[in-house]
Amino acid sequence: MADVARDPVLDRQPLAPRPLPLTRRQLRVGGAVLAAVLAAAVFCLGLVAGWWQLTGQDKRFIATVLNGLTLGALYFLVASGFTLVFGLMRNVNLAHGSLYLAGAYIGWSVADVTGSWFAGVVAGFLSMALAGLVLQLVVFRRMEGQDLRQTLVTIGISIVLADLMLWQWGGQTYQFIAPDWIDGTVRLPLVGMGYSSYRLILLLAAAVIGVALWLFLNRTKVGTMIRAGVDDRDMLAASGVNVQRIFCIVFAVGAGLAGFAGVVGATALSIAPGEDVRYLLASLVVVIVGGMGSVAGAAVGAVLIGLAEQLGLVYSPTYGVVYTFLIMVGVLVWRPQGLLGRRG
Template sequence: MRRFVERNPFWSIVILVAVAVLVWSIFAVWPDWLVDAIGRKKIFLNALFNGITLGALYFLVASGFTLIFGLMRNVNLAHGSLYLFGGYIGYEIADWSGSWLLAFPVTFLVVAVLGVALQLAVFRRMQGQDLRQTLVTIGISIVLADLMLWIWGGDFFQILTPEWLSGPVETFLVTGVKRSSGDPIFLKYPMVRLVILAAAIVIGVGMWLLLNRTRIGMLVRAGVDDREMLTATGVNIQLVFVAVFAFGAGLAGMAGVVGGTFQSIAPGEDTRFLLASLVVVIVGGMGSIPGAALGALLIGLAEQFGSVYMPTYAVVLTFLIMVLVLAFRPQGILGRA
């Protein structure tokens, strides 16, 4: 942080001012002129929270993708299919058992096994062959999409939220005051989205610690940088890569359960989340967990604020962020040069 401020004093001031304005807009009672210009504060706060929680979902998908694509250099364009498959499996487990929580570990294990099969059958045989990996995984994604369409049809599925997470919770943020009594009006927000946001933060911190503060993380990073040298020391690098690929696939499956909880699961979601993962990794930086978190947050906020304040150009806003990052920092905001 100190190094960034010393190297970029102008941008540091810009970021500081932007953060100050954002904090004021969240906690202050809006004057009438601001309400007239932007709209009710409740709409703004809902868009803000929806963007943050959508970013949490994107992060869960993209964090596995950044491990597989950004860190291990495996071009897995079937990653969106793992998300959709996880959503369907989570729906079946939750419907069969009646337990929302049980759907997460079971889905993680099932999709992780599918990830192991992909690593052993495809990527182990095509290491370093990016074009072949791209073409093969596109074919795999098409086959998986057709199989899921055959099994589950074209209907929309939603995983029911458990009773202890259903309904809104009153936050400490004031959206206005009652004209009759002058009492503050507090924002109410779905409890399940806040819990999922907290879980995404815990998972992100855990992944960063695993990669940067443990021996297995050191082995993964060393294997990416110099696979032959690490193999010469006696480490079974293939076993390490299979474990990392399985973990990334399992995360995508768990994200499918999350997506099926506060959105829905249907054909076409695999393509949408694959595209979102690519954008997040490009914006945040390949192989960077903090970069994936930052990229997911920016893309989630851009989608939600765009859909509220400029619905016609919401998609353009998302890709405009990617274009700006590629133009001024091609390696991503937190990517290594």
């Protein structure tokens, strides 16, 4: 039997897909990270080999940088919830700072009654998650796309909450007592200086939460639905997904993170009237610098703002507060969408 003629086009094996070329932004970010890693490696190698010795001023600088990183970790915990609500859902919640302070007060009260710091952490997170759920159902669900009304209403809510907290807890300052196993001082290797173990754990916790949020939004089905609902909620609803339920989950998680940050931040620092405005302003700056809706951008922005605030406080206290706003103005001029934000 004669051989059937074979089509060389049909017999051709499919070509393997070519890897996508790296973008300029990825190359810049990768180069900056590589340079930072190499600089840290050279610094550590120099300390081990004895090429230089740290003086008192050097240790002061290292302690200031660590304080800036841990303060940035706290800012990230607050701003991560804010970037979920404001950056992703486009809901203008100017009561976010009040959620931070209310979570801290409620957590302190629960910890004072139960004697358990962990109970205070859980109470701060759950109480503010419930408050965020109520805000979404009662306020933001009825004002979708109305930015001005959302702004005015949430400013009013923050004023009312501030007065209620002042009436309930007074004007004195409170502070949590951390458990013994996370309290104390750790001697840093190579540097030869002690540092707060709780602040280091706070830095680690912020990193873990940041990675978990990024994986949740980019590698899970619920995260995909959240991003799809932000881009086109009508199309997502037409596919049979309950958009309001998804948004309620996001708002509850964002508000719960603010309450969680209130407890862990009050353990490192303190609770006092006026902290709500401070952390709301910090969250706004972090989201503007990092980019709306970007968890990685919130992390980068929080680190920049924390370092600028602490370095300015130590080395130029008169103008220290100006540096954070210079960073924000520079980003708005050269990259209005934020360092890691999307265009359009």
